[in-house]
Amino acid sequence: MVETLLMTCPVKLVVFSDLDGTLLDHETYRWDAAQPALDRLRSLQIPVVLASSKTAAEITRLQNDMGLESYPAIVENGSGVIGLPGGTTTGTYAALRRSLEAMPQDLRSLYRGFGDMSANDVAAITGLPPDAAQRARQRDFSEPGIWSGSAAELETFKQALAERGITAQRGGRFLTLSFGKTKADAMDRIIEVLQPEATLALGDAPNDRAMLEKADHGVIVANPHSAPMPDLPGEGDGRITRTVESGPTGWNAAVIAFLNRPATTGRHSHG
Ligand SMILES: [Mg+2]
Known part of the structure; x- marks a missing residue:
């Protein structure tokens, strides 16, 4: 091709x-x-x-x-x-999830990533059919999720992420975490x-x-x-x-x- x-x-x-x-x-x-x-x-x-x-x-x-x-x-x-x-380069998803789990609990609890959700949860949030939601959970590099804290808490969260080399990008629906690409x-x-x-x-x-x-x-x-x-x-x-x-x-x-x-x-x- x-x-x-x-x-x-x-x-x-x-x-x-x-x-x-x-x-x-x-x-x-x-x-x-x-x-x-x-x-x-x-x-x-x-x-x-x-x-x-x-x-x-x-x-x-x-x-x-x-x-x-x-x-x-x-x-x-x-x-x-x-x-x-x-x-494609080697996936970094597992490392991303490990860093997320090591965050202070008060911040961590405000972020719910696809890795914290079942395929049914992802289907409910996105409106995708279950099989498509399952494909959305097959991640290699990045973690989309829902932020439920305030804008000020989000800044603190982003700062804590940055200390771990992680950036957060806002899409139309999700806050997506990755190692910066x-x-x-x-x-x-x-x-x-x-x-x-x-x-x-x-x-x-x-x-x-x-x-x-x-x-x-x-x-x-x-x-x-x-x-x-x-x-x-x-x-x-x-x-x-x-x-x-x-x-x-x-x-x-x-x-x-x-x-x-x-x-x-x-x-x-x-x-
Ligand atoms: Mg878009």
Whole structure:
């Protein structure tokens, strides 16, 4: 599959996309509203790289359902890459859980990770069917969870995590803990292999920020269910734009508009 990609290099454009609240509807997890744009990208042979906090087991399933299985994907918020030679590194999930268990109990008790939940709990919280919830629990690198403390307690928790080398990233629904890799770190590895002339990234939440800022063009997909993305510097010069509609409907409109815009220059470097 990678061989196929390399034969078509240099690719003109690579699209990096978050899933939940971006290409997938926040509540129904459907993406059919984005099918016209996905079809258009496929006919243009433009790779779509899914980039999510989801696990390899979950993303592989979605790639197959979407017809994107020949492309790499970014899993667990950038901690791993699948579909590239030597893509995945040794998992760090067990070490992450051990560090979590060693935290002060008053903070620890305010965080409930997937590892503290049964598949049924994960199904109830996410709305996923039980088999999909089970795939969501097959983690290699990172721990999503629900924070039930105050904002001030969260800062203390993050500080205690940082002392253990752990970062916490806020997605649309979860606070996800990992040993510090972001979606943008994983983008670098994929860009190095595919050598695209330009990159387009789409995301809805603060954990997409680094990815949106790294891409040549970024799209913030509206998500009325989560806290709004703060203003990003790239919005001033139009390099980063926002959709009006949410989820896959906004995704579809943004990608079609991007493909229809007049020819532009290739990649440029940022800061
Ligand atoms: Mg999201």
